[in-house]
Amino acid sequence: MLRAVGLTKRYGDVRALDGFTLVVEPGEVAGLVGHNGAGKTTFVEIVCGLVRADAGTVTIGGRAPRSARGDLGVAPQHIALYPGATAREHLVLYGRLAGLRRAALAAAMDEVVEAMLLTDLLDRRAGLLSGGQQRRIQAAIALLHRPGLLLLDEPTAGADPQTRQSLLAAVRRRAADGAAVVYTTHYLPELAELGATLAVAQGGRIIARGTSEELLSGLTDEVRVHIDDKELRMRTNDAAKTLVDLLSGPHGSVHSIDIRKASIDDLYRSLA
Amino acid sequence: MIAESLYRVLALARINWTLRLRDPGQFISYLLMPMILMLVLKPIYNRAFSGGTMQVVTGMLVIFSTLALAIVGTATLTERTWHTWDRLRSTRVTTAELLVGKALPIFVVLLTQQTILLAYGTLVIGVRPAGSLWLVALAVSAWGATLLAIGTAIAATVRSHGELSAICDIGALTLTTLGGAFVPVGMFPGWLQAVAPVSPGYWALSMLQAALRGNVPGTLLPATVLLTIGAAAGTYAIWRLSRGLGRTTTL
Numbered sequence: 357m358l359r360a361v362g363l364t365k366r367y368g369d370v371r372a373l374d375g376f377t378l379v380v381e382p383g384e385v386a387g388l389v390g391h392n393g394a395g396k397t398t399f400v401e402i403v404c405g406l407v408r409a410d411a412g413t414v415t416i417g418g419r420a421p422r423s424a425r426g427d428l429g430v431a432p433q434h435i436a437l438y439p440g441a442t443a444r445e446h447l448v449l450y451g452r453l454a455g456l457r458r459a460a461l462a463a464a465m466d467e468v469v470e471a472m473l474l475t476d477l478l479d480r481r482a483g484l485l486s487g488g489q490q491r492r493i494q495a496a497i498a499l500l501h502r503p504g505l506l507l508l509d510e511p512t513a514g515a516d517p518q519t520r521q522s523l524l525a526a527v528r529r530r531a532a533d534g535a536a537v538v539y540t541t542h543y544l545p546e547l548a549e550l551g552a553t554l555a556v557a558q559g560g561r562i563i564a565r566g567t568s569e570e571l572l573s574g575l576t577d578e579v580r581v582h583i584d585d586k587e588l589r590m591r592t593n594d595a596a597k598t599l600v601d602l603l604s605g606p607h608g609s610v611h612s613i614d615i616r617k618a619s620i621d622d623l624y625r626s627l628a
Numbered sequence: 629m630i631a632e633s634l635y636r637v638l639a640l641a642r643i644n645w646t647l648r649l650r651d652p653g654q655f656i657s658y659l660l661m662p663m664i665l666m667l668v669l670k671p672i673y674n675r676a677f678s679g680g681t682m683q684v685v686t687g688m689l690v691i692f693s694t695l696a697l698a699i700v701g702t703a704t705l706t707e708r709t710w711h712t713w714d715r716l717r718s719t720r721v722t723t724a725e726l727l728v729g730k731a732l733p734i735f736v737v738l739l740t741q742q743t744i745l746l747a748y749g750t751l752v753i754g755v756r757p758a759g760s761l762w763l764v765a766l767a768v769s770a771w772g773a774t775l776l777a778i779g780t781a782i783a784a785t786v787r788s789h790g791e792l793s794a795i796c797d798i799g800a801l802t803l804t805t806l807g808g809a810f811v812p813v814g815m816f817p818g819w820l821q822a823v824a825p826v827s828p829g830y831w832a833l834s835m836l837q838a839a840l841r842g843n844v845p846g847t848l849l850p851a852t853v854l855l856t857i858g859a860a861a862g863t864y865a866i867w868r869l870s871r872g873l874g875r876t877t878t879l
Contacts, residue, residue, distance in 0.1 A: 401714075404714075404717075404718040405717070405718070406714050406717055406718065425718060425719060425720045426719075426720040428718065430715070430718045432711065432714070432715055432718075434711040435711065436710065436711035436712050436714070436715035437710065437712070438643065438647055438710060438712060439710065440646075440647045440650045440651060441643060441646060441647060445643060445646060448639075449639055449640070449642075449643045450719065452635060452636065452638075452639035453636050453639055453640075453716070453719040453720065453721050454719065454720065455632060455635075455720070457635075
């Protein structure tokens with residue numbers, strides 16, 4: 357669905373993208389992670405057709421970004437709402453811009469309003485809502501016209517757990533229906549909840565790509581054991597054997613044992 | 629294709645109109661201030677020179693419609709601060725549709741301001757229009773379109789609301805004064821009279837006074853000059869805005 361190959365983009369002396377390549381298939385949620393300045397938002401802007409890459413190609417369903425925008429659902433990093441307009445007015449506006457009319461628009465609105473828990477907020481002005489509630493409106497706008505490609509740029513930043521859960525559930529449903537999703541975030545556990553494949557961005561390029569199992573397979577687990585008043589920490593590929601070896605020898609009084617499996621956070625730290 | 633485009637333009641115009649109606653402060657301000665000044669200045673102008681009533685009505689109209697550039701500029705600049713311009717560009721809407729959808733309600737606001745001030749000038753201040761309604765409508769529309777283009781060009785250039793406010797206030801007062809909106813150009817010293825046509829306010833004042841007197845050629849020439857200025861400003865604004873207003877632009 358999304359095919360971005362060898363993208364480069366410079367702003368003066370700053371190289372925002374440097375050979376950025378990412379391919380996302382229909383039904384796939386690709387978690388795009390990376391430090392601030394890794395190129396994630398520049399990539400999103402190029403896919404949206406807002407910025408032109410210096411080199412490289414982007415296609416969405418085989419079309420150039422500018423001509424494929426009707427099949428794109430975007431929840432940008434910044435809140436991009438009219439403070440003086442209500443949630444309903446935003447949904448009507450973006451629904452109409454996507455070509456939805458009367459019954460189709462009403463049905464689409466009903467669906468996203470329910471999915472994003474907006475029923476009680478529909479007639480309140482966006483400027484009077486909390487950050488999390490505004491994020492819900494943005495997500496609802498992105499989902500409204502059932503796009504083939506969803507670009508969600510840190511959609512849960514500052515959002516409460518309820519907002520996060522409703523969004524993740526909606527994204528999972530859309531992916532199950534065949535939408536390709538690019539999901540950038542700093543909240544890495546969200547990606548595990550989404551069952552996302554991972555793309556780790558650094559220095560304007562993707563430095564690791566695959567399923568979380570593939571990328572985590574090379575990382576070690578951590579075993580922590582409290583014996584007497586000391587804490588032992590060991591990194592290991594086989595936590596059970598490590599524990600057996602440790603406890604079969606002479607040891608003091610064991611207070612606690614904690615095995616921490618390698619996580620996306622560890623992967624991120626190991627690559628960064 | 630055209631129907632779809634029109635549908636999107638109307639959707640944009642509708643939301644922009646809603647936003648205008650919910651924030652009428654600037655409009656009310658630029659409507660009431662000239663009304664008060666017309667009333668206060670009319671006897672002074674009539675004592676100072678002939679044609680004082682015409683001068684005070686058209687002069688105040690030109691000054692405060694030019695000050696309303698701030699309405700145009702704010703409407704465009706806030707799209708940047710709210711990040712909505714780039715969000716809209718991420719949809720299937722074209723830049724041209726975006727601009728038309730944005731401009732339509734503001735154009736109506738500018739026309740409404742001028743229409744109300746002319747009606748007030750006629751009914752309360754005592755101007756006696758001799759021209760046809762169509763000629764006056766043409767003049768008001770030409771001036772409105774010019775202001776719309778200039779205001780959008782300014783908003784596409786400035787970096788903050790402070791800059792916008794400063795440019796609109798200083799620019800409007802300087803250009804309209806130079807154009808003869810406060811005092812007729814004929815009372816200026818010779819060198820200033822020679823410079824006056826540089827100001828769009830000069831042409832706006834000439835056009836409106838000619839339209840109210842029923843002078844067709846005297847209306848059409850300034851209208852052409854103003855629309856040329858408007859076309860240049862509009863072209864520049866479209867060029868700037870089509871490049872976006874997001875974090876990656878140099879605005």
